[in-house]
Each structure stands twice: as structure tokens, then as C-alpha cells.
């Protein structure tokens with residue numbers, strides 16, 4: 001290869017002295033380069049030029065058909081083909097939903113804590129973000145309803161509520177079943193669209209994931225964002241939106257779809273081949289085992305190196321959310337930890353107003369192999385000890 005080896009290619013920035021638990025990226029060695037190459041070949045020989053021209057607005061039929069059937073196997077209800085729109089991942093899906101549903105100046109309610117990089121996507125649409133009341137189990141539906149009423153009384157338009165209710169980022173927690181139903185009821189009554197960001201559903205370690213809010217609902221007033229970033233590869237930039245057929249039509253008739261065709265068509269069609277051939281199932285079985293091993297390594301190591309801290313073991317996803325001992329703040333610990341050769345993301349970043357989480361850190365076990373996770377936990381223990 002004559003490529004310039006120094007040309008920047010990926011988002012990840014290596015810091016050689018630091019075991020960085022901050023990145024929510026996949027383990028590089030698990031990315032299915034060979035199986036994907038095979039799927040590309042099969043796709044090109046099966047579909048020829050159709051694989052490389054402008055795609056159908058909602059996404060290619062073979063992927064929509066496979067997804068509809070597949071979603072029925074990983075969630076509590078089947079999904080209709082008319083309820084799917086293919087996107088360039090969950091981030092793009094959120095940007096599109098924001099474009100359609102948010103007017104500048106609207107309030108969008110967000111879980112606290114929740115996925116920090118979603119904040120800017122919604123602010124890009126002109127939203128003002130407000131944290132919804134939560135407790136140890138996640139969003140409190142009754143308090144959310146009271147907040148919506150209060151905001152409306154003060155003249156605000158409240159258009160959406162955003163959350164990651166299944167194996168969430170950053171907590172790893174899932175919203176309990178009774179809260180799923182009551183949140184869906186509250187938001188239906190209040191006419192607030194729930195945006196359910198659901199990229200970790202298929203990375204469960206202890207049996208099936210809880211049924212989605214989407215499946216708890218009448219399929220209107222709720223939008224679910226799906227992604228292949230965690231299950232296959234983020235570089236594909238591929239995901240989907242589940243929404244009512246009416247909203248799917250609005251997405252499919254956006255000007256840029258009219259102009260550019262279905263999103264990411266060649267990758268989308270290749271994903272259909274990857275799914276139908278069984279490669280997707282084999283791959284997700286393998287990564288579930290791998291991420292489970294990595295979760296277990298980090299949990300076991302933390303229990304030794306920070307024995308006084310209770311560690312909530314995530315039943316799925318990529319993250320551990322840990323409260324620091326002895327009143328230590330994440331901001332105090334971070335520079336010391338980095339000097340000791342380990343890093344993490346500080347808790348306040350996961351609150352839209354940065355008003356919570358100062359004693360919490362998020363650690364991701366998705367990227368590093370077990371031996372590195374064990375060493376990272378040792379370094380973290382040393383850093384915490386030195387501040388104790």
C-alpha cells in the first residue's frame with residue numbers, strides 16, 4: 001500500500017501511556033472485515049448495478065424485509081415494513097427526527113444522565129434541553145408529567161423526550177417494565193413524542209432485552225432509533241428509524257432524500273446480504289460473548305482495586321457508571337488518573353445542564369481487551385487511593 005501511514009483516518013486518538021476507558025468504540029479485532037468483504041462480493045454479483053446507483057427512498061427492500069423480521073426476534077412485538085426508514089446511524093436518525101419535530105425554541109426533555117453526544121444534535125435543531133426528573137431506576141413518569149404541565153403553563157412548547165432506556169449509556173441500566181408503560185401513557189396524554197435511542201438492545205448478556213417503549217406503545221407518538229454501529233461496525237454509518245407509517249412518509253419525502261435517494265444505499269443493501277446469510281447472527285453471538293468477557297474482567301478487577309465501591313453490574317451494553325468513594329469528584333480524579341495511566345469520562349458530561357454526576361465516572365469496557373481492562377482498574381485504584 002502506498003497510502004500515507006500518517007494520514008488521519010479514524011476518530012479515536014491513541015494516547016500511548018493511557019488505558020482509556022472513555023471511548024465507547026468497539027474492540028477493533030472484533031470488526032467483521034472478512035465477513036463484510038464476502039457480503040460486498042455477494043451483493044455486487046447478486047444485484048449488479050442496482051447495488052451502486054441511487055437507492056429507494058426508505059431503504060432497499062431486502063434490508064427492510066430482513067429488518068422487519070429481525071426486529072420481531074429481538075423485541076417483544078413484530079415490526080411492519082412500513083414502519084422502517086434506513087438512516088446513516090442513530091445520530092443521523094436523531095438529527096432527522098429533530099429536523100421534523102422540533103421548532104427552534106422548543107423544550108426537549110432528556111433523561112439525566114443520558115448519552116451526552118445527543119445533546120448537541122438536538123440543540124442543532126434549535127431545542128432547549130431540560131433534564132427530566134429521575135431516580136435510581138431512571139425517568140420518573142409522574143414527575144415527567146408534572147414537569148411537562150409546568151412548562152406548558154409557562155407558555156413553552158415541549159416537543160420530545162429523549163432517553164436510552166435499554167442498557168443505557170452511561171449507566172448500563174434499563175428502565176423497569178412498569179415505568180416503560182406509564183411513560184408511554186404519560187407522553188401519549190401530553191402529546192410529547194418519545195425518542196427511544198436503542199442501539200444496545202442486542203448486546204444483552206443475561207437473556208433477552210426488555211421490550212422496547214416502541215412495543216409498549218400504539219406505534220404513534222414514539223420514535224425508536226436503531227443502529228448497526230454497536231452490533232456490526234460504526235464505520236458503516238448505518239441504522240434505522242422505527243416510527244408510524246405517517247412519519248416514515250415524511251422522512252422519505254424530505255428534499256434531500258428526493259435529491260440523493262435512500263441513505264447509504266450500497267452499505268444498506270450489503271447489510272441485507274450480511275443479515276440474510278446468517279453472518280449477522282454469527283457475528284452478534286460472538287461479540288456478545290466478547291463484551292460479556294470484557295464486562296466481567298472490568299467488574300472483577302474493580303471489585304479488587306476499589307473494594308469499598310459498590311459496582312452495579314450492567315446486564316448489557318458497553319458501560320459501567322461508578323460513584324467515587326469519599327466525596328471525591330470526577331474532576332479532581334481525572335488529572336491524577338491520567339498521570340497514573342488511565343482515563344474515563346466525567347459524570348457531569350451526561351447531564352444536559354452539567355448539574356449532576358460530579359461524583360460519578362463512566363467507564364467503557366467495549367474497546368480494550370480483558371488484560372488491559374484489569375490493568376486499567378489497577379491504575380484507577382492507585383489514583384483513587386492517592387486522593388483518599
Ligand SMILES: Cc1ncc(COP(=O)(O)O)c(C=O)c1O
Nearest residue numbers: 024089090091115164169227229
Ligand atoms: C446511546 C447512543 N446513541 C447513539 C450513538 C451513536 O450511534 P451511531 O453510531 O449509530 O450514530 C451512541 C454511540 O455511542 C450511543 O451510545
